Amino acid sequence: MCGIIGIVGKDQVCSRLLEGLRRLEYRGYDSAGIATDHDGRIDRRRAPGKLxxxxxxxxxxPLAGTTGIAHTRWATHGAPTQDNAHPHATxxxxxxxxxxIENFKSLREELQARGRTFTSQTDTEVVAHLxxxxxxxxxxxxAAVSAVLKRLHGAFALAILFRxxxxxxIGARLGSPLVVGYxxxxxxxGSDALALAPLTQRISYLEEGDWVVITRDGAQVFDRNDVPVERPIVASGATDIAVSKGNHRHYMLKEIYEQPIVVAQTLRTYLRRLEGELAPLPVEDFDLASVRRVTIVACGTSFYAGMVAKYWFEQFARVPVDIDVASEFRYRAPVLEEGGLALFxxxxxxxxxxxxxxxxxxxEGQKIAVVVNVPTSTMAREADLLLPTHAGPEIGVASTKAFTCQLAVLAALAxxxxxxxxxxxxxxxxxxVRHLSEAPASLNGALAYDETIQEMAGVVAVARDVLYLGRGPDYPLAMxxxxxxxxxxxxxxxxxxxxxxxxxxxxxxxxxxPIIVIAPSGPLFEKTVSNMQEVQARGGKVxxxxxxxxxxAAGEGCAATITMPKVHPLIAPLVYAVPIQLLAYHVAVAKGTDVDQPRNLAKSVTVE
Structure with missing residues (x-):
């Protein structure tokens, strides 16, 4: 969601800014723009749609200039038009x-009362005028930026160019990430290290409330009280090799096919397969034994991974688990008891x-554990217990391999x-350990049914409405x-x-x-089939x-069947993720939609 790159350079920057934006396309966007400082004026180019x-x-x-800023925008205030595209300028x-900027309306009214003229519907333009x-x-x-930052309420990462x-x-962050590259x-x-990877591996992460003045010679960081501070320079670890689709038509399909490999990579961190033991957690002295309750918080696909984990935590550890959609968590005034583990x-x-x-x-005094795919992210840096996945960069907006890697980590944590x-x-x-170690091979086995799923995708592609059914851990998989x-x-x-x-x-x-029924054979199979037959009796296409x-046992009378490898119930959620991903993919291809960058969606959702 929204990408930023800025360069104070020795040479012309426009082509490098555009390349940086291409590396940020995975975040999701609906317009883009670049501004440079050249010959005593600010010049910019903007366009709605793709890069x-x-x-x-x-x-x-063409744009000339050795200093510039660039942006991919995911619309919040105002439609994705050229006038609303960033950069905004005076x-x-x-x-x-x-x-x-949550208080942009009052700021805009104040500025208009003083005669300032606005050309967009965005909240961002008030910053330019202030x-x-x-x-x-x-x-x-x-001095100008320091004064203005104190007037802004909300969440922001800003990059500002001066004629x-x-x-x-000058850059600033509050609630949205921003990194400095040297x-x-x-x-x-840059809004993340990946955007800067072709330019440098030496980066600093700005902390909450920081703002920074950058020149060709380096950077000076200030905290929210305008006190100069040092932020450590670290190796970013982000690859400067552009991620390609390989032989696949879309990034999403490539990432679905990568799951056996990346799940195996992830599990190597958490299992000692040959010894048949769980590996120590990354923080070996983290006291799991004292945890009395687990609170899981996430959004979207990650929330469904957390729902599956709730079954595992309660089944294996007999520890009660609450689970919340992150956007609702704070607003219900949750009761968080002493000794609790909050898992994000x-x-x-x-x-x-x-x-x-x-x-x-x-x-509220909770211990904090996080499961993330970016070990240098803000959540990772603020955690007591960091549990990284090893999915690698996920470019498709609809999460696939990140989901199965999250499940692998959560099973090991349970x-x-x-x-x-x-x-x-x-x-x-x-x-x-044995069953989890079997997951990569079983994922590979599930991929063997890709052509079968493609052939029957037409059953779903013509529908306006589709229902998914599952029991137990297959219920969140249905969602x-x-x-x-x-x-x-x-x-x-x-x-x-x-x-x-x-x-x-x-x-x-x-x-x-169409009714998609997820029903691996096992203790819940017959109950699920009974519900399936209730649907069939009413004409549903199962x-x-x-x-x-x-x-x-139950395929007779179905409009289509998808046969999976027989697996242990523990790893069924990982394996059955494959057919639901492939089904969605092939239906989308049949309908001709933009699979990797679907409309209105963003990969990294950095606004509330």
Missing amino acids: DNLAAVLKEQ EEVAVVHNGI VSERIEAGDEPA QHPDLL GEGETYL ISQSGETADTLAALRHARS ANLAKAKGRLTPAEEREI EGALKLKEISYIHAEGYAAGEMKHGPIALVDDSV VLISDYDGVR
Whole structure:
């Protein structure tokens, strides 16, 4: 969601800014722009839509300059038009912004009363005018920005360019990440390390409330009280090699196929397979034994991973678990008892709702654990216990491999908690390690049914509404399947606990509504099949996803079946993630939607 890159350089910067934006496309956006400082003026180019549109504008109207800022925008205030695209500018400054200025209306009215003219509907433009006013009144850039930051309420990462200071940028962060990069005779700003990877591996992470003045010679960071501070320079670890689709048509399909490898990579951190033991946690002295209650908080796909984990924690460790959608967590005034563990799950580690919930939980005395795919993210840096996944960069907006890697980490954590609580015998530990170690091969086996799923995707592609059903850990998987389908195909879909169908949703069933039933053979299979038959009796077109035994027992009368490898119930959520991902993918391809960058969505959601 929204990407920023800024360069104070030795050479022309426009092409490098555009390349930096391309590396940020995975975040999701609907317009883009670049501004440079050249020959005593600020010049900019903007375009709605994809970066190719901006590239076409730049080809016709090139931008000169050795200092510049660039932005990909995910619309919050105002439609994705050229006028609303960043950078926003006055004669004196240009600004790019991630986040939301919550008090922008009152600031805008105040500025308009003083005769300032606005050309966009955005909240960001007030920052440009506020800083410009102070520059016009004689303030130096640092003094102007310092004064303006104290007036802004909300969340923001800002990069500001100044007409009269062509070798200077100022950045600021509050609630949205911003990093400083250090080169040879050049300095950079970026919304994440990936954007800066081709430019430098030496970066500093700004902390909450920091703002920074950067020149070619380096950077000076100030805290929220305007006190100069040092922020350590670290190696970013972000690859400067552009991520490619390989032989796959879309990033999403490539990432679905990477799951056996990345789940294996993730599990190597948490299992000692040959010894049949759980590996020590990354923080070996973290006291799991004292945990009396677990509170899981996440958004979207990560929330569904947390729902699966709730079954595991309670089954193995017998520890009670609460689970909350991050955007609701703080507002219900949760009761967080002493000795509790608050567990936050996020692919990016920057999700605004989840980060705010984390800070609330810390203020309530909870121990903080995070499961993230970016070990240098804000959540990772603020955790007591960091549990990284090793999915690698995930470019497709709809999460796939990050989800299965989260499940792998959460299963290992549940087993560790059970062991710390004395509820896991050595034999049970060996059994869990064995089954988890089988997951990569089983994921690979599930991928073998890709062509079968592609062939039957037409059953779903013609529908307006689709229902997904599952029991136990397959219930959150049903919700995840519905989310994937609606995200990339734009078909309305809902996931339900199979037993809940007769309590309302069954009224929706007719012969135009496909019902996707996730039902691996096992202790819950017969109950799920009973619910499936209730649907069939009312004309629903059932697509059954099960193993060979399940399909043989219940496949008759289904519109289609998808046969999975037979797996232990522990790893079934990881393995059955594959067919629901592939089904959504092939339906979206059949409908001709933008699979990797679906409309209105963003990868890293940095606004509340």
